[in-house]
Amino acid sequence: MSDQSAPHKRPKEKFDFFQDQRVRSVFYQLLTAGVVGWLAWYLINNTSENLQTRGMATGFDFMDVSAGFAVDFKMIDYLPGVGTYTDIFIIGALNTLLISFFAIILSTFIGFFVGVLRLSDNWLVAKVALAYVEIFRNVPLLIQVVFWYIGVFSLLPAVKKTVDLSFGAERLLLNNRGLYMAWPVPGDLFWVTILAFIIAVVGAFFYSRRAHKMQDVSGEQTNVWLPSLAAVIILPLIAFFATGMPLDWDIPVLEGFNFVGGASVAPPFLALLVALSIYHAAHIAESVRAGILSVDRGQSDAAMGIGLKPGRVMSLVIIPQAMPAIVPPLISNWMNTVKNSSLAIAIGYPDLVSLFMQTSLNQVGHAVEIVGMTMVFYMLISLIISVVLNIYNKHVQLVER
Amino acid sequence: MAIITKQKTADRPAPLSETSVLGWLQKNLFSSVFNTVLTLITIFIIYLTLSGVVVWGYLDATFVADKRRECYDNSLTGACWAGVIAWLDNIFYGRYPREEIWRIDFGGLLLVLWMLPLWLARVKGKILIGASVIIFYPFLAGYMFTGGDKGWFMQFMVAGAITAFIINMTNMLVGLLKNTSLDVFLMQLFGQADAGDKTQRNILLAMVAALFVVVFLWQASWNVTEVVWTKWGGLFLTLVISGIGIASSLPLGIFLALGRRSKLPVVRVLSTGFIEVFRSVPLITVLFMATTMFPLFMPEGFVLNKLVQVIIAVILFNACYMAEIVRAGLQAIPKGQFEGAHTIGLGYWGTMGLIIMPQALKHMIPNIVGNIIGLLKDTTLVSIIGLFDILGMLRSISKDVPWVGLHKEPLIFGAVLFFIICFSMSKYSRHLEVKLSAGDKH
Numbered sequence: 001m002s003d004q005s006a007p008h009k010r011p012k013e014k015f016d017f018f019q020d021q022r023v024r025s026v027f028y029q030l031l032t033a034g035v036v037g038w039l040a041w042y043l044i045n046n047t048s049e050n051l052q053t054r055g056m057a058t059g060f061d062f063m064d065v066s067a068g069f070a071v072d073f074k075m076i077d078y079l080p081g082v083g084t085y086t087d088i089f090i091i092g093a094l095n096t097l098l099i100s101f102f103a104i105i106l107s108t109f110i111g112f113f114v115g116v117l118r119l120s121d122n123w124l125v126a127k128v129a130l131a132y133v134e135i136f137r138n139v140p141l142l143i144q145v146v147f148w149y150i151g152v153f154s155l156l157p158a159v160k161k162t163v164d165l166s167f168g169a170e171r172l173l174l175n176n177r178g179l180y181m182a183w184p185v186p187g188d189l190f191w192v193t194i195l196a197f198i199i200a201v202v203g204a205f206f207y208s209r210r211a212h213k214m215q216d217v218s219g220e221q222t223n224v225w226l227p228s229l230a231a232v233i234i235l236p237l238i239a240f241f242a243t244g245m246p247l248d249w250d251i252p253v254l255e256g257f258n259f260v261g262g263a264s265v266a267p268p269f270l271a272l273l274v275a276l277s278i279y280h281a282a283h284i285a286e287s288v289r290a291g292i293l294s295v296d297r298g299q300s301d302a303a304m305g306i307g308l309k310p311g312r313v314m315s316l317v318i319i320p321q322a323m324p325a326i327v328p329p330l331i332s333n334w335m336n337t338v339k340n341s342s343l344a345i346a347i348g349y350p351d352l353v354s355l356f357m358q359t360s361l362n363q364v365g366h367a368v369e370i371v372g373m374t375m376v377f378y379m380l381i382s383l384i385i386s387v388v389l390n391i392y393n394k395h396v397q398l399v400e401r
Numbered sequence: 402m403a404i405i406t407k408q409k410t411a412d413r414p415a416p417l418s419e420t421s422v423l424g425w426l427q428k429n430l431f432s433s434v435f436n437t438v439l440t441l442i443t444i445f446i447i448y449l450t451l452s453g454v455v456v457w458g459y460l461d462a463t464f465v466a467d468k469r470r471e472c473y474d475n476s477l478t479g480a481c482w483a484g485v486i487a488w489l490d491n492i493f494y495g496r497y498p499r500e501e502i503w504r505i506d507f508g509g510l511l512l513v514l515w516m517l518p519l520w521l522a523r524v525k526g527k528i529l530i531g532a533s534v535i536i537f538y539p540f541l542a543g544y545m546f547t548g549g550d551k552g553w554f555m556q557f558m559v560a561g562a563i564t565a566f567i568i569n570m571t572n573m574l575v576g577l578l579k580n581t582s583l584d585v586f587l588m589q590l591f592g593q594a595d596a597g598d599k600t601q602r603n604i605l606l607a608m609v610a611a612l613f614v615v616v617f618l619w620q621a622s623w624n625v626t627e628v629v630w631t632k633w634g635g636l637f638l639t640l641v642i643s644g645i646g647i648a649s650s651l652p653l654g655i656f657l658a659l660g661r662r663s664k665l666p667v668v669r670v671l672s673t674g675f676i677e678v679f680r681s682v683p684l685i686t687v688l689f690m691a692t693t694m695f696p697l698f699m700p701e702g703f704v705l706n707k708l709v710q711v712i713i714a715v716i717l718f719n720a721c722y723m724a725e726i727v728r729a730g731l732q733a734i735p736k737g738q739f740e741g742a743h744t745i746g747l748g749y750w751g752t753m754g755l756i757i758m759p760q761a762l763k764h765m766i767p768n769i770v771g772n773i774i775g776l777l778k779d780t781t782l783v784s785i786i787g788l789f790d791i792l793g794m795l796r797s798i799s800k801d802v803p804w805v806g807l808h809k810e811p812l813i814f815g816a817v818l819f820f821i822i823c824f825s826m827s828k829y830s831r832h833l834e835v836k837l838s839a840g841d842k843h
Contacts, residue, residue, distance in 0.1 A: 029667035036671055047697045122436050123429035124443045138823035139816040140778035142785075143792060147816070150808040339683035346785055357689050367693040375682045375690070382681035 047368065062364045063089070069359060071350050073266055088360055092352035093377055099272055099351065100338040106277035107337060108330070111284025116314070118289045129285070136282040142343055144279055149271035149347040156267070159258060173252060173259065179270060180252035183263040187246030196239035197232070204228035268349035272341065280337050284330060291326035292318055324393075331389045338381050352377060458813075468803035484804040485814045492794050492814070495634015501548075501626065505637050508545045512538060515566060518573040525582035530569055535648055537562035546641070549627030560617040567612065630708045634789035636818070642708075642790070643780045646715040647773050653716065654723025659753065661728055672724075679721040684779050687718045688786050711783050719776050726768040730761035763837055770830035774823045791815060 017023055051058055063086045070080045074091045075098065077083075117129035136144070156176040157163055165172040171182040208224045215221055240247070252262035295318050303317040304310075345354035357374045361367060416424070430440045461479025463472040464486065472481035485492070494502050515534050518524040541562035544551060551559065572583040579586055584605055588594045593601060633641065660672030679687065691714035695705055705713075734757055742752040784793035795811040798804050 025665055029665045032665075032668050032671060043698045046700050047694075049701065050697045050699075053701065121429070121432065122439050122443075124440050124447075128443055128447065134824060135820065138774070138778075138820045138827070140781045140792070140819055142781045143795075143812055143816050143819065146792075146796070147809070147812045151812060335681075339681075342683040342685045343782075345685060353683070353685055353689070357686060361689075361693060367697065371686070371690045371694055374686055375678070378682045378686065379678065 056365055058366070058368070060369055062366050062369075065364065067360065067363065069363065071355065073269065073350050085356075085360055085364065089352070089356050089373065092350060092355035095349070095355070096338070096341055096344075096351040096353075096377075099269065099276070099344065099349065100341045103273055103276035103280065103337050103341065104334050106273065107280035107284055107333075110277060110281035111333075112288050114281060114285035115288025115292070118285060119292060133282045133285050136279055137286075141275065141279045141340055142346060145272055145275040145343050146346055148275045149268060152274075153267035153271045159254070162254075162259075170251065171249070175259075176267065177258060178264050178266040180259045180262050180264045182252065183250045183261075185248040185250050187248065189243040189246040192243050193236050193240045193246075197236040200232045200235040204231055266349070268344065268347045271347055272344050272349050275343075276337055276340060279340075280333055283336075284333050287329035287333070288322075288326055290329075291322035294325045295321045327392060328389065331385060331392075335382055335385050338385075339378065469805065469807055480810050480813075481804075481807060482810060482814075484798055484801075484807045485810050487804070488794070488798050488801070488811070491635060491797075492791060492811075493636045495638055495789055495794060496632045497634070497637065498628060498632065501628055504545050504548070504625070504628075508542045511541065511545075511566065515569060518569060518576070521573065521576065523580050524573050524576035526572060530572075533565040533569060537565045539645065539648065541566075545625070546633070547628060547630070548625035556617065556621065560613060560620050563616045563620060564609065564613045567616070568609070630706060633708070635794045636791045638783075638788065639777070639780050639790045642712055642715055642783060643773070643777045645712050646719050646776055646780070649716045650719040650723045650776075651769070653720035655727050655758070657720060657724035658727035658731060661724065662731060676721045676724050679718055680725070684715075684718055684782055685785060687714045688782060690714065692786055707786075707788065711786070711788060715776070715780070719772070722772055722775075723769070726765050726772060727761065729768070730765035731757065733764050734761055766837065767830050767834045770826060770833075774826055777823065778819065791818075 050056075064084050066081055067083055067085050067088050068081055071078060071088070071091055073095060075094045076087065076090060078087045078091060114129050114132055117125055118133065120126045120129070154176060156174060159175050159177055162173050162175040164170060165174055173180040204224075204227075207228060211222045211224045250262050252259040252264065254260075299317055299321060300313050303313040308316065341351055342353040344351040345358060348354070352374060357370060361370045364370075414420070419425075431437045457478065458480050461476045462482055463475040463479060464482050466472045466475065466481065466483035469481060469484065472479075472483060490499065490502070494505055497505065512534075515530075515538060518530050519527055524530075537558065540555065540558035544555060544559050568583065575581060575583050575586045581589075584601070585594075587605070587608070588596070588601055591604070593604060596604075657672050657676055660668045661676060663669050663672070688711060691710040692707065695710045695713070699705060738756055738760065739752060742756040747755065780790060781792040783790050784796065787793075789797065792815060795815045796808075798811045799806055799808045
């Protein structure tokens with residue numbers, strides 16, 4: 001304040017220890033690090049003391065110990081008493097990924113569908129879509145999961161009264177033990193069919209690129225979809241029949257009190273899948289709607305002006321521009337789907353949390369290790385998804401320039 | 402040839418679609434063949450759903466019965482609401498002693514009365530009222546709900562809460578009747594309106610202190626029987642957990658968000674790490690961590706009960722989501738506001754507390770309400786680790802002997818209850834958003 005009389009002279013910088021920015025910054029950081037470090041040390045110290053006094057073992061040795069309990073839904077070979085806790089971890093992780101994968105696909109489809117319906121010109125349809133979104137967003141997911149399990153999928157007909165969803169072919173059967181499907185078993189020469197399929201897909205890809213180039217040069221549009229679809233279906237079929245149909249079906253057969261053979265999923269899987277898909281579809285629908293609304297109205301007016309039909313306006317003009325606004329919330333919804341699949345624990349679907357964090361933890365203890373491993377698994381998934389999101393964002397920005 | 406008339410030609414009537422019901426129907430439901438088909442199919446689906454729901458849930462349903470068998474005797478195809486009705490007290494209050502339930506109702510009523518002035522335009526000093534709710538109400542409610550012996554700290558806080566409540570209520574009355582704040586009114590009453598600030602403040606402080614002493618002596622004689630936390634349950638427990646979760650995670654979230662935006666690398670890295678770790682794992686794993694690892698964290702002989710473990714887990718988890726909401730709100734504040742605050746000589750906390758936060762919080766209200774709704778819904782997860790919150794209670798009905806196997810009706814009742822609470826909250830937040838942003842329009 002004193003040097004106001006001589007504003008042109010720069011005031012001499014006095015080094016005041018307590019007011020200096022750098023000193024303060026270092027001080028605050030040391031303080032924070034100290035407090036956090038002390039807290040961590042305190043907790044770790046307590047934990048190790050508690051573990052010692054209670055005689056609890058530590059370390060990851062338990063991962064090689066054989067687990068004594070049975071798992072009714074698994075994608076790798078496992079026998080109780082033989083398989084180890086490592087197997088249990090892998091089974092749980094795979095089951096979590098499986099349910100999340102299907103729930104993500106289903107919820108994204110339903111979500112886009114409902115989101116577009118929300119903006120329908122038809123007043124009634126728009127209101128029904130709104131009711132869907134509001135009802136399923138405002139009821140706790142856990143209540144929905146339990147309801148689908150207890151109120152719907154447990155009340156299916158008993159094994160003796162199995163419903164045949166494939167109209168008498170006995171390929172798709174539904175009862176209160178689950179959904180049974182015939183499962184393809186490829187024969188020796190089946191690789192030829194797969195090869196034909198791959199060739200057809202690659203061919204269709206290049207064909208569509210050429211068609212796009214042609215359109216850029218001459219303005220002429222060629223129908224890409226029909227020939228591509230024909231090639232993708234017909235080529236593998238020819239290969240399949242030429243090699244003598246090398247594919248068997250493993251068909252579920254009633255043996256005693258249950259169906260054996262084929263592939264099956266239990267009611268908990270179906271309940272969780274339906275609940276997760278419907279719940280997250282409601283959220284996705286809202287982000288799709290917001291994304292579409294974020295595109296300027298002039299865009300659709302102009303697109304109609306040059307004579308595009310409403311469907312083409314949506315798919316060629318609106319959706320591509322809405323995508324940058326839709327994708328980030330979409331991906332965070334996918335992440336939430338993976339996290340929410342842990343509600344499986346309430347209805348007995350053996351996902352990572354229920355198998356590893358509950359059953360295994362109750363069997364062998366090792367709370368710190370098991371909780372840590374489970375959390376790291378979820379963190380890894382989130383990390384992978386967010387890396388993908390960042391790559392996509394960069395891609396979108398490049399396109400926008 | 403141009404025709405120019407002196408008179409204005411009559412207005413053409415508005416198009417039919419804008420004026421008549423039939424026109425509206427034609428425009429919105431039957432504009433084309435495709436739309437007509439769509440409308441008819443939708444009406445059919447709505448009819449099927451609604452008629453099913455009405456027949457099952459109302460026409461064929463049983464409302465009065467003593468056990469499930471009687472429901473079946475009455476109707477096989479209808480809902481058995483009698484079980485839910487018989488359990489209503491349990492659903493709302495858990496196993497709280499029936500003769501003490503008034504304490505919960507009274508605590509809820511206090512909260513409503515306390516917050517009421519926030520909605521009254523004529524009442525002054527809303528920020529203080531809001532702060533007093535957050536600081537004092539939890540202790541009063543905690544004592545009301547738990548009861549038993551209270552230590553000197555609890556006595557102090559309870560007395561403070563009652564004092565704050567009395568001041569708040571008088572302030573509301575003064576605001577409604579005289580349209581001024583309580584302090585101004587009191588000064589006028591004592592003819593000290595022209596006295597210096599310091600004198601006024603001293604008089605007010607003396608009055609508050611006197612009131613506090615009277616209340617402290619009064620409450621010391623209170624004797625409320627103890628209700629252990631294991632008897633808490635139902636919607637009450639859900640609201641307690643999510644209420645404490647919200648009230649504590651907001652301040653914690655603000656600190657985490659400031660830490661994440663800090664220029665100090667150590668603070669930034671620690672806050673970011675904390676936030677990202679808890680945001681990337683499901684709540685249920687955090688709850689399991691709380692129940693299995695917190696006992697190991699504590700020093701020998703120090704036992705946290707399960708309710709406290711769960712509440713801590715919920716606070717830690719939710720604070721990270723709150724932090725991201727606050728961070729988004731902070732990012733919406735233009736840089737000029739920071740620079741302006743610096744120019745007038747405010748330091749970091751002055752800038753944040755007086756300039757940035759008040760603006761940012763306004764932007765964040767819709768997201769914060771969204772977070773409150775989310776937390777309320779997520780709180781149902783505590784039933785998985787064995788607390789009898791509302792979902793726990795709803796699911797126990799099917800294990801009660803007279804109502805064995807009654808699963809669907811309780812769950813649907815719970816779903817409807819949650820829907821009403823969450824939907825009205827989100828509608829209100831949207832209304833608030835419009836009201837608050839009205840000032841921003843040019």
